[in-house]
Amino acid sequence: MNVRTRFAPSPTGYLHIGGARTALFSWLYARKTGGTFILRIEDTDRERSTQESVDAILQGMEWLQLEHDAGPFYQTHRFDRYKEVIQQLLDTGHAYHCYCSKDELEQMRETQMARKEKPRYDGRCLGRTDVPEGIAPVIRFRNPQDGAVEFDDLVRGKITVSNKELDDLIIARSDGTPTYNLTVVVDDIDMQITHVIRGDDHINNTPRQINIMRALGCEPPKFAHVPMILGADGQRLSKRHGAVSVMQYRDEGFTPQALLNYLVRLGWSNGDQEIFSRAEMIDLFSLEAINRAPSAFSPDKLLWLNQHYLKTLPVEELESQLQWHLQAQNLDVSSGPALADMINAQRERAKTLVEMVAISRYFYEDFAAYDETAVQKQFKPETADTLQAVHAELAALVDWKAEPIHAAIHAACEKLGLKLGKVGPPLRVAVTGSTSSPSLEITLELVGRERVLARILRAVGFIRSLPAAG
C-alpha cells in the first residue's frame, strides 16, 4: 500500500507551532514510508479564510522545508464535487433537508443543557415531506441510530463511540456550501489518503466522518491523533494563548533545524536520543512511538537546541541563514571579517542568530560608547599607559594573525611587568567596548589591524579624559 498523508490547515491565520508539528509528523510518516505528502487548504469558510493566511502557511512550510508532493489543493475549487456527493447522499437516503431556524436550534440546545443532556439535534426534520416556503434549508447527514463506531487509532488504540452520541450533523449550509465534516471526508477519499494524522481535537469528529465514509461505500483511512501542545504554563496553546507563528521563531533567530528537532521530540521519542538530523528523524520516526499525553512547550529547551545547531551546523548553512538577520538588524558586513570567520568565532557564544549579529557589531562598525560597568572595572588611570604599550607592540606587527597577536600581547605584558589579567581585560574593552568577546587574539585579528590600533588610541584618550577617581 502506498502511503498518502496530508496536512490540511484552514487559512484563518499563520502556521503555528501546533500546526507545524502535525505537519511535521505527517511529512515524516510519508517520507519514512516512501509515500506521498499532500497539502490541502481547507478554505470552505469564506468568511475567515484569507490569501494572506495561505501565503503565511506556505511560507512557514517552506522555511521548515516540509515540502509537499502534491497540492496545495483548495477546497473552494472543489465545490462541484462536494455538491455531487451531497446529492448522492440525498439520493441514497443518507441525508435530508432541515428547515429548522437557528433560533429553534438554539432553544433546543438550551433545554437539553438545562436537562443536563448532551446537546444534539433531535432529528425533527427527518422524514419531513412538506417544503416550507421561503426557508433555505440546510442538509443534514443521517447518522445511524444504533450500534457504535469503533476505530483503531494508531497512537491511542481502540476508540469506541456509540452512535447515540452522534447527531445528524449539517453537511451543507443554507447557502449550499459544504461544511468541514463533509469536505474532509470527500477529499480524503478522493485524494486516497491512507493515514490521517491530525491533532486530537479532531478525535470526536472521527466517528462522524467514518459514518459518512461508510454511507458513501468507502473504507475509512487509518487515523493517528496526536496530542495537543500546551503552553509553558500548561495551558493549551491556541491562537489566543501563546501560539506564535513559526515565522516568528525565524525572526527571533532560531534555525529551522532546531525548531524541527524540538518539535519532533515533543510527544515523540526514540529512547534517550535528543538530537535528530532530518535524515535520522525520517529513519527513526514511527506513529506508535508518539506519546498519548499532551506536552508543554519549553522555550528553554528550544533555545538549547538552537545553540546546539549554531555550534554544529555547517558554516555555509549559517551564513545563508544569517543573511536575513543582517538585513533585519541593518548590519553591513562588507567592510569587516569574512562572515564565516565571524560565525566560527561566535557560534559557541550565541543562542540565537539575532544574538550572534548583536554581539558581532564591533567587528564591522565602531561602537558608540563603552559599556559603563566595563569602564568602571577596567579603565583605571594607569590603564592608559598599559594600552599605549600594547599599542606600540601591536603596531610593530607585520603579520596580523591570531598567533603573532597573542605573542605581541604577551610581549607587552612582559615589558610592563604585568600579568595578562591586568592587560587583557582593558584591551578587550578598548577594542570591543565591552567585557565579553571571543578570545583576545581572535577578536583582534577579526576586528582588523587599523581598527584595533585606532580603538586602542581612542581608549587611551578616553581614559586620560576621565576625571581622576581620587
Add this chain to the structure above:
RNA sequence: GACCCUAUCGUCUAGAGGCCUAGGACACGACCCUUUCACGGUUGUAACCGGGGUUCGAAUCCCCGUAGGGUCGCCA
C-alpha cells in the same frame, strides 16, 4: 452537564510485570577548565496523582476516584 482522551522529576521524556535503591535531556545549584563571555567536563537537588485489586512480584495489567485536556457550531 454529557461524551471522548490523558496522567513518571518544574519541563520534554525512557520505561511494554522482575534489568528500577526509576535512566537521559532542558532548567537550576556546586566544582573543574579558563585572558573575558561562552563551550566543555564532573557532580547535586528533583518524579511513578490517590485508593483498591490481579500477581510470588507492578511505574508497567484491571477497576474506582481525582485532576487536566478535548468535543458537543449553518468553524475547521
